[in-house]
Amino acid sequence: MQFSTVVGQKKVIESLIQTIKDNRVSHAQLFIEQQGSGALPLAIAYAQYLCCENRSDIDSCGTCPSCLKYQKLEHPDLHCFYPVNTNPRNPKPPVFSKDYTAEWRSFVSKTPYSSLFEWLKSLDIENKQGNISVKESQEIINSLTLKSFESAYKVCIIWMVEKLHPVAANKLLKVLEEPPEKTLFILITQDYEYILPTIISRTQVVQLDRLSNADVAGAIEKHHNIDSSEAMNYAKLCEGDYAHAQEMVHLGYNEEELMDNFREWMLLCFNRNVAGINSWVDETASIGRVRQLNFLKYALASFRKALLLNFVSLDVLPILEHEKAFLAKFTNFVHEGNTMQLINEFDLAIRHIERNVNPKIVIMDLSLKVLQLLIKKVPQGAK
């Protein structure tokens, strides 16, 4: 993987390259990202660049023996660890990352931007938690005590380090503090707050930027043969999450359908039609996680647009033709007395669906909250 294949992140790439040029590569780095920002492809591109035998000022060569092995994730000095669990092929614990090496290489080569959920799904364990176990931490330490085979550097990437068992994390403290010479640890996280402070204090933090809509749209246009305005529609809906954007492109989506579904739901909530809400929730719970996320993100964006219509005219906002009539009425029910709560409830529901909480419970709960919030009156003195 080369820097040229990484979406956006130009500033971070420049500063990583500079540390190599200045010979001050920090031996333990913590890449913090929001899902879909590309920390994994960036980490691999960085490691490949570090070990490339013929690197330029801006990228690895892509053709030297080291790069060729890195591109297949087969370099003997690259060690990757990631959350796993038992599956039909490996039914008995303990299971290790190395039990899934072939699956990992294929997954990362095809979809380097994918989510933890998609990784677990590819192993047929989407209903389990993925973990990095205490026994795995010994594997991590062992991999570093081996002398490097071919490169100057041994690289150890731990993906989703927040899934590291606390005992395993404690076992790694010493090696993080005093690693063998010419070793680079890259820890990747999407949940910074779940990482032990003792780990954080031993690493150099590299904060990735959330991808811009232009970055995501450009990448969709390039890789999926989609015209620029449609690519921008996908990007806006995904808010910087390229993993989600790719899932959406793969599934396809119809904005008019989303809008009709949203209108139906809001009418049910507004009319307090609990029986209707019940069957709507049943139906929505059955459409699959990615479609649920698309829908909830669309709904959230619609609330924001409806709120903005309190202050600006229809023509100023990027509202599609078929949304105009509904949003012009709906804006009367979205105001400063309920917007923040509505947005918080939608954010929470989206996080729960992303973390695989039962969709029926999440969406029913959200519907009841929306029902209560929509009938809230505009606060006195407003409007």
Ligand SMILES: [Zn+2]
């Ligand atoms: Zn090279």
